[in-house]
Amino acid sequence: MSPILIKTIQFFLSLSLLIVLHELGHFIPAKLFKTRVEKFYLFFDIKFSLFKKKIGETVYGIGWLPLGGYVKISGMIDESMDTAQMAEEPKPWEFRSKPAWQRLIIMLGGVTVNFILAVIIYIGMAYSYGDQFIPMNSLPDGIWVREKAIGDALGVQTGDKILAIDREEIDNFDALLGEIINGNSITINRDGNTIEKEIPVDFISTLLEDEEKIRFIGPRIPxxxxxxxxxxxxxxxxxxxxxxxxxxxxxxxxxxxxxxxxxxxxxxxxxxxxxxxxxxxxxxxxxxxxxxxxxxxxxxMTFEEMEDRGYFKLETKKYSFEESIPAGIDKGVTTLSNYVKQLKKIFNPETGAYKGVGGFAAIGSMFPDTWNWPAFWSTTALISIILAFMNILPIPALDGGHVTFLLYEMVTGRKPSDKFLEYAQMIGFFLLIALLLFANGNDIYKWLIK
CATH class of the missing domain: 2.30.42.10 (PDZ domain)
Structure with missing residues (x-):
């Protein structure tokens, strides 16, 4: 089977799973609070659906445009922009008729499910596979800088022992690159001398100049x-x-x-x-x-052969089911924290990190080109956390926009007018389209130019 086809299958399987569970996060509390859900869709059904079936008061379906999914909740200003319904008198089963705290739970349901799903995946991976990594202190003669120009930009060279990023000790070599990308300073030991250097603010831009060289640093090998x-x-x-x-x-x-x-x-x-x-x-x-x-x-050589010959050590940690729960939670929180750090860099033009923003092609490339269940689940958990965080941003048309207006209502006691919410929804929609065009435009630019 073609590697591109394998990546594509994994991408759509992961995306479908995440969308359905995210929308269930809205659907279930809506039904619990006796709020009518008119539609539950995987992908968007502009003009027509690939499949649809009405069960009870809800139409379940699959759209043809794989840009996401949605639940249409009665009496709510959402992507359907159903202004005719909103012009009528509120009905008891409508979203707008429910108490603010119930509406808040309904809107938070999607991102909550996404984060919980990621944690469950990490718990399952910790229990099933454990962790295997190279401890930093097991590299007796430091690191290997594969790409000298990138190493020079960072200020490191082959043989350096990297001690800390932002003065936090680094224990796991596998986490080193991510810490460097998110960090502001690096502490190294060179020939017995400890040196602290600032990580250049545009170092991410340097890495993105040739993404094939992004893994510029590694353990020294025979x-x-x-x-x-x-x-x-x-x-x-x-x-x-x-x-x-x-x-x-x-x-x-x-x-x-x-x-x-x-x-x-x-x-x-x-x-x-x-x-x-x-x-x-x-x-x-x-x-x-x-x-x-x-x-x-x-x-x-295999890692085991290199370990036998003293090049480094491999540390393998197995977890009981009880131990895997805090390990999975910690992994989820750490992944979310690292993503927030990366997002801050993206919003700082000086870093050049915005050049790395990608759309569907970039997400698809995260999956391996051979079927690998641990890699599939790890990538799915990461995307789930990204979706959770992006959806909770206070942007109209996203869950976070609705949450922001609900919190305003709960604090002030004043509900924003339907007309205001309609305009906010439209503005948020155009912002999302602009972001979508930028991200996928970056993918096309890299494909055509680079």
Whole structure:
């Protein structure tokens, strides 16, 4: 099956699940408070529906435009803009006839379900899979900066030990990149000296210049032979895939990044490579090209093999069901907190983070191109948290806009007029369309230009 098709299936499965559960978050309290729900739709049914069926007083259906979903609640100014209904006298079963506290619960139901869903997913993942990560203090010789230009912009180099971001100690290497993106300062140990540097305000913009290089930092790895192309000058040298190069002209190397300076030194010369093959060590002569390469692709070891040879340690944490509950809650809160930090950077033009705002293509690209249930559920939980936070923003046409007006009514005792709510809904709708066009326009720009 095509990788693009696999991503697309995962995207629509995840999106459908999140939309249906979000709308159930509105539907269930509405029904509990005896409020009539006229429609319950997955996707929008502009002009026509792919499927619809009326059960009781509610029409359930699937629209053709996959930009979201909705429930149409009687007596409420929403995306349907049903002004004719609002012109009539309020009915007991209508949203506008209910007490403000009931209307508030109905409007908060969607985002509440989205956050709870993410936490449930994280609890399930903690219980089923546990956590496996590389502790920062297990990297004996620091980190590897794969992209020197990006490392220079940040002020870090290969061999640095990263101690903290914003003076908060970093324990998990897997969380490092996200902390750098969200952070303002970085503390490193270089050659025994502790150095604190400010993270450039436009560092995110630097990362987004070439998104293929965004993972510019990694653990230091061994120099392992991958494949030797047919046109390589060292095809007949005796090198074989999985060979580990541990020295060049009797100069020992432990890490791949240590090889480049030596290859530069001996370019266009014949050198003797010290090679470890299984439990044996041998010398193999090769020719270094004028571009300081050997003519092979880089291979790798499994994490377990690198752990056995002392490159780093893997820490695996298993959770009982009772332990997975606080772990899942903590993961949900941390993910939400990190997303809020990222959003603040997006709204600061100096960071250039707005260049990374994406639409449906960007969301779809978050899913792996092979079917992987842990990755699917992790991505779904993240999107659920994003939907929860975006929906609670105080923008008319979003749940947060309705909540804002309801809180105003509860505090002041004065209900905004229907005409005001209609205008606010229209303004919010156009704001959302503008955001949608910008986000998806960014996707198209990256596809066409980059």
């Amino acid at each position: 120099f392992v032979v991958g494949a030797i192309p047919e046109n390589s000058s060292n095809k007949e040298s005796g090198l074989a895939p999985k060979d580990q190069i541990i020295g060049i002209n009797n100069m020992p190397i432990k890490y791949f990044d240590e090889a480049k300076p030596l290859l530069e030194k001996f370019k266009e010369q014949e050198v003797a490579l010290s090679v470890r093959r299984g439990d044996e060590e041998m010398q193999i002569p090769v020719i270094i090209s004028d571009s300081a390469t050997i003519g092979l692709s880089l291979g790798g």
